[in-house]
Amino acid sequence: MIPKKNIPRAIKKALAQPEYAFSNLFHRVIASIYYHLYDGISYAPETVSLFLTYKCNLRCFMCGQWGEEGIFKSYSPSTLKDLISLDDVGALVRELKRYKTNFTLFGGEPMLHPHWLEIVHLIKKNGLRCNIVTNGTFVGKYAKAIINSKLDEIIFSLDGPEEIHDKIRRVPNTFNRTINGFKKLKALKEQKKTKRPLVNINTTINELNYKYLEEIIEIARDIGAKM
Structure with missing residues (x-):
């Protein structure tokens, strides 16, 4: 059930994405029926998250992967080179196609996977929803290809105005690179x-950005993010 305080937000999201909202509602109803009819056995997953790569081009201080206490720092070079294969993704997509499962791509930075766009095309070709969680730094580079791929949603990290965002990311010019990329995407859309x-x-x-939340909202609106 949706908590009462989240109902207005859920309605707003449903109005913005009616097909997605209906699909999720249908899936949850079927999952509930399946659970009760088959002695607690679960239905197919509503969403599958694909971890594409360990690689990331940023070093955000609070990140549990590559930040100050990041776990990936202790991984061997051979492990860090591991990538999910296009064949494995294809097999999974074909298996879940009939259940209308949603796919979310993440990492690391998923756009550092050499075949991430092919993965998006594969998922969309099979009539499934595909989202990507990214730091946003490669959106400008791939803006035209992103639109042509029919990708459904981009969720990206925005942690403050320029100085604060770059301080958190610990890589110079990250803010401008990201924002300019999304402005390019907005113009193409x-x-x-x-x-x-x-x-x-x-x-x-x-502690670095809690005073800048209103500015973050304004920046997000300026590049066409849904608020």
Whole structure:
């Protein structure tokens, strides 16, 4: 059940993405029926998250992967080179296609996977929803390809205005690179008269950015993120 305080947000999201909302509702109803009819055996997953790569081009201080206490720092070079294969993704997509399972791509930085766009095309070709969670630094580079891929949604990290964002990311010019990329994406979407991909933000509130939340909202609105 949705908590009462989250109902307005859920309604707003459903109005923005009616097909997605209906699909999720249908899936949850079927899952509930399946659970009760088959002695607690679960239905197919509503969403599958694919971890594409350990690699990341940023070193955000609070990140549990590559930050100050990041676990990936202790991994061997051979482990860090591991990538999910296109064949494995294809097999999974074909298996779950009939259940209309949603796919979310993440990492590391998923756009560092050499075949991430092919993975998006594969998922979309099979009629399934595909989202990506990214730091946003490669959106400008791939803006045209992203729109052509029919990717449904981009969720990217925005943690403050320029100085704060770059301080958290610990790589110079990250803010400008990211924001300019999303402005390019927004312009291309307007040019092609398409709403896809939808853009949403993730913000990790911490001691460096908690005073800048209103600015973060304004920046997000300026690049076309859904608020």
